[in-house]
Amino acid sequence: MPTESTFLLAGLFLLLAAAGWAMGRFGERDEEDHALPLNIDYLKGLNFLLNEQTDQALEHFLAMVRVDDKTIETHFALGSLFRRRGEVDRAIRIHQNIIARPDLASEQRDQALFSLAKDYLHAGLLDRAEKLFVRLAQGSRYQVQALESLVSIYEQEKDWEKAIDAAQRLESLGGRSLALQIAHYYCELAESAAAQNDYAAARQFVKKAQAGRPRTMRGALTRAHIARESDDNKTALRLYHRIIDEHTYLIAEALPEIVATYEREGSTEGLDRALQTMLNDNPEMSGLVAYTAIVNDIGAIPIIDECVEKYILGEPTLAEFVDLHQLSQTDADSHDEALQKVRRALSKLAGATPRYQCQECGFSSQRLLWQCPSCRNWETQRPASRVQFDTVLQHSITNR
Numbered sequence: 001m002p003t004e005s006t007f008l009l010a011g012l013f014l015l016l017a018a019a020g021w022a023m024g025r026f027g028e029r030d031e032e033d034h035a036l037p038l039n040i041d042y043l044k045g046l047n048f049l050l051n052e053q054t055d056q057a058l059e060h061f062l063a064m065v066r067v068d069d070k071t072i073e074t075h076f077a078l079g080s081l082f083r084r085r086g087e088v089d090r091a092i093r094i095h096q097n098i099i100a101r102p103d104l105a106s107e108q109r110d111q112a113l114f115s116l117a118k119d120y121l122h123a124g125l126l127d128r129a130e131k132l133f134v135r136l137a138q139g140s141r142y143q144v145q146a147l148e149s150l151v152s153i154y155e156q157e158k159d160w161e162k163a164i165d166a167a168q169r170l171e172s173l174g175g176r177s178l179a180l181q182i183a184h185y186y187c188e189l190a191e192s193a194a195a196q197n198d199y200a201a202a203r204q205f206v207k208k209a210q211a212g213r214p215r216t217m218r219g220a221l222t223r224a225h226i227a228r229e230s231d232d233n234k235t236a237l238r239l240y241h242r243i244i245d246e247h248t249y250l251i252a253e254a255l256p257e258i259v260a261t262y263e264r265e266g267s268t269e270g271l272d273r274a275l276q277t278m279l280n281d282n283p284e285m286s287g288l289v290a291y292t293a294i295v296n297d298i299g300a301i302p303i304i305d306e307c308v309e310k311y312i313l314g315e316p317t318l319a320e321f322v323d324l325h326q327l328s329q330t331d332a333d334s335h336d337e338a339l340q341k342v343r344r345a346l347s348k349l350a351g352a353t354p355r356y357q358c359q360e361c362g363f364s365s366q367r368l369l370w371q372c373p374s375c376r377n378w379e380t381q382r383p384a385s386r387v388q389f390d391t392v393l394q395h396s397i398t399n400r
């Protein structure tokens, strides 16, 4: 079967014929020459195409049609067409061929380097793409695009120091503010320093992360984690509560840590008091507390159990499966047992469905991801606030 590339090149050869190349009459036209035989190179190229030897036909085209002012746009168009079709090797060959021309104008050289860098990126050859983008970011009309590509490469390579540098240069060129993503780069550095027990370095990175606006609470999570690891429970708790105050949705990350910290201190009354204060200030948090407790299997804490019961009794989808009204009428023991049963079932359901979803593109995951792997935006994921019954039902139907 002839591929799309075969047709593409066939089209080009036909165009060449129409332009006079095939007759050997291109350039200085000689009135006497109109009866010249067909150009032998042209026939060879055509032969390759007829035998579906696309690579040889392309080589032939490149050898035959030199890059010059008249043909350079055709070469660029051909290269970008090949890349868009996923035939990156051929796109690379074409762009390298353009660059090889010794008397290329600097603007055209930059354009060819930029195209080649995009080919490498497409082929997953990040180090080669990086080298070219670094060169173009020094000063060319592709400076902004080159820096944007570099930021994305460094994010993929998790080279956060270089990502910070490239993003700051991009900001200084007058584009939009990249403060939030730069803060996350510092948080990445802070988290890896903390993972290696270098808490002093981690604190420094968090400080830098918190210097920008809008601020991310991720740095506070790292500081709270360091405080917990250093047995400074007071600071840890103060930070976890502040995190929830500023970004309610982070309760999903902070509540399990708060519970664990109080439990480690052996202070269940302290936990009870702290949660009571939080719920008095924000009664609407009850559902979030319940959901987080169900997902993380946090139980046997009266105030949390109350939230869970309220949540279960108030969930309309559940009412269709369980007689919740009757449940609330029964004696205390069987009531608790029935609630526990529903709770365990809910916990299982929650474990089987994604807990976080990106608000930009809808990508969902079990764990909180600070950068969405799909749309590459930072801090756009939010946790579900209730068990996603629809998704579970859908899931069980499609897997039946």
Ligand SMILES: [Zn+2]
Binding pocket: 358, 359, 360, 361, 362, 363, 372, 373, 374, 375, 376, 377, 380
């Ligand atoms: Zn997304």
